[in-house]
Amino acid sequence: MLESSTPPLAALDGYRNVTDLLVARAAAAPGHVAFEVEDPSTGSWRPITTRGFEEEVRALAKGFMAQDIQAGDPIAIMAPTRYEWAVADLAAWFAGAVVVPIYETSSPSQVNAIVADADVRLAIGGTAEHTALLRDALAKTNTVTLGAWTMDAETTGTLADLVAGGVGVTDEELEARRTTATQDDPATIVYTSGTTGEPKGVVLSHRNFLGQVLNIAAAYSEIVNEDGNTVIFLPLAHVLARGLQLICLASGMRIAHLSDPSTVVATLDTLRPTFLVVVPRVLQKIRAAAAGKAADKGLAGVWAKAEATAIAWGRRAERIDAGRRIARNRGLRVRHRVFDALFYRRLRTVMGGRVGYILSGGAALDTELSLFFRGIGVPVIEGYGLTETTAPLTGNLPGRIASGSVGSPLPGLTVRISDEGEVLARGLGVFSGYRNPAHDEGAFVDGFFRTGDLGRLDEQGRLILEGRLKDVIVTSNGKTIVPTRWESAVEANPLVSHAVMVGEGKPYLSALLVLDPEQARAWAAAEGTSIPVAAPSDIRAVNDPALRAHLQRAVDAANALVARSEQVRRFSVVFADLDDRGLVTPTMKLKRNVVLDRAAVTVEDLYL
Incomplete structure (x- = not known):
């Protein structure tokens, strides 16, 4: 079979743009709990109804308008996953703006490039540090900008200040702006993570979001409905998390946000979700x-x-x-x-x-x-x-x-x-x-x-x-190899965060096995040994015979799954800084070309 299609389950008639999803839900179930928000001081979770959320969205949208945001203006959001991200996202759309998400882990150069390329006029930061990065980026552009504001309630220039500045904007003015965008107008510009090249600005329309939200909600109604709840801990700068948030909001599924993925397991017993999205x-x-x-x-x-x-x-x-x-x-x-x-x-x-x-x-x-x-x-x-x-x-x-x-x-x-x-x-x-x-x-x-x-x-x-x-490998004997199956099999071992097959132009295939730091340290402690941690921007070989013998079994098992010409003959175990955004994308994918560049000496040693 060379083509497969599924007919739509939901019509887009009656929806002008994405904001209609919230308006319709708030009208249908104003008192239904839409979000649970954690109080940092007590650790308790407070409910926010759909109507309460809509009121916060409208108030912030008026604040954007009072700052002179016009229909079609780009607003950047750079923050960890949190409730205020959802408010700012929908408020920007209510104000007729186009949302430009920026990963909270982005480097200053990445922030500068996105802000300049998207012609961002106003920016929202999750913390004072994020806001400072955005403010510096705005200052470097030729655009007439409207400042960088923060979600942090303990500083000035906050979302609360924006809301206070918008009290003079009438409901009629807001409604006229909210309904300006049509289905075919841009809703967001999302910059790809650039695993194989420079980041590209993907322009997604209101029709794109509406089509996905309404049809996926219909297809998965058994899972996503007002009787369920979920925890979103993936970055909201990623379109998957934002799409999930809209689907849940439109369907009445309760949402809780967690900014630190390491706290998820400890929180599940409290939030008791019915559905999770993970990597x-x-x-x-x-x-x-x-x-x-x-x-x-x-x-x-x-x-x-x-x-x-x-x-x-x-x-x-x-x-x-x-x-x-x-x-x-x-x-x-x-x-x-x-x-x-x-x-x-x-x-x-x-x-x-x-x-x-x-x-x-x-x-x-x-x-x-x-x-x-x-x-x-x-x-x-x-x-x-x-x-x-x-x-x-x-x-x-x-x-x-x-x-x-x-x-x-x-x-x-x-x-x-x-x-x-x-x-x-x-x-x-x-x-x-x-x-x-x-x-x-x-x-x-x-x-x-x-x-x-x-x-x-x-x-x-x-x-x-x-x-x-673009990841296929052509060896010196002309064999074309797709490494994914072998790499995925090795990555099933908890110690291996990433497996990278190499061998372009070489007589045989080799591999780099990038250790998972947490799992590797736990393994080393159990074995009564220690593993050296890599220096920043360094990819360092780890020469531990016991570790190598342990991972040899994973390599042998992976080799048994593929043809002889696709098997790896030699491998090197390496440590890398997996928090380095020059090496790893925000969605935790390795930039293969960067890996091969930084580990060039280690790779060459595999062919001596």
Whole structure:
């Protein structure tokens, strides 16, 4: 199959722009709790109703207008994930502005480049430090700017000051501005993270957001509804988190924000979400933590059997979903019941005890990891999308999960596979072009956006990803290698944060295994040894025989999955600064060209 489409489930008639989503929800359920916001001083969570949120949005929008924000003006937001981000986002749209999100971890040069390229007029910072970066960036532009303001309540120039300045703007003036933008007007300019080149400004329209929000909400109504709640800890500068927020807001699903992902597990018992969106690494760490606790209690062998049972149970459940006849397996059923009492129930409790589904995106999800979570009673829905597709392009659906695939095109979207195997996309969520028209060159073919990803469609029209078009390796003997399958298999080991296959123009394949700092230190402590930490901007080889022997097993297992010509002969274990935004994107993807540049000596040593 070379093309797969899913018809839309929701019409966009009756919606002028994204703000209508909030207006409609506030009219339908004004007293429904839309957000839970943490009080930093007490740690307690207070509810905010849909009407209360809308009132805050309108008040801040009037403040923007009082500062002379005009329809179509860009407003930048640079802050950690928090409730005020949501208020500022919707308020900018109510004021007719275009939102320019900036990752809170961005460097000064990145902030300067985005502010200048987008012609930002006013900026909102999460902290005084963010605000200072934005203020400096605004000062370097030729645009007449309106200042940088902060979400931090302890300083001057705050959102509260903006609100106070807008009391003279009438409701009629605000309503006229709110309804100015049409579906085809720009809603946001999101700059890509630049894993393979310079960041590009992706212009997403109100139609893109409306199409995705309404259709995804319809497709996943079993999960996203007013009886559920979620915790958003992914960066709101990422279109996936913002899209999720709009879907939840429009559907009445309660939202809590966490700015520090490391606090998520400790908070789940309090918030008890019914649905979570994570990257695969989070799932890997949950599984690894459970294995570590079992080992500490002398139950490593029992845990290994529990893992195998969960995977078998997950595979059985998927076959039932697919309508296949499954032979009764009393032994598996008994083992599952026993291990549920010993381990699985406790894992579900760690996640709050109410999580019905987890959505995984942002990177490839290992098939066994997906089956494991399905087997413990928390199915993982894997999806796929890009900034240019307003986040999800494809996704598995409840009752139709196929581990190893990223699902079928979502409603209103079409996926085509080119003759070269590239994934092409067209439909409601797909953008029309970049801010810089020069970046559009080669980005589209026959009306389809070129994703740059390689993939294939199975007989049910589900997409199976097979790597990046630009990441293929051509060895000196002319073999073309797609490294994704091998890299993903090695990355299933908790110690490996990133696996990078190398070998362009070389006689054989090698690899760099980038250690996960937290897991590596825990492993070293358990082994009674120490591992040197890399210096900033350094990629340093780690020469520990026991560590190398441990990871050799992961390499051997990955090699067993691929053809002989795709197997890695040599590898080097390295430490890198994974907080370095020159090396790692805000969505935690390695910039392969930067890795290869910084580790050039280490790579060459693999071919001596």
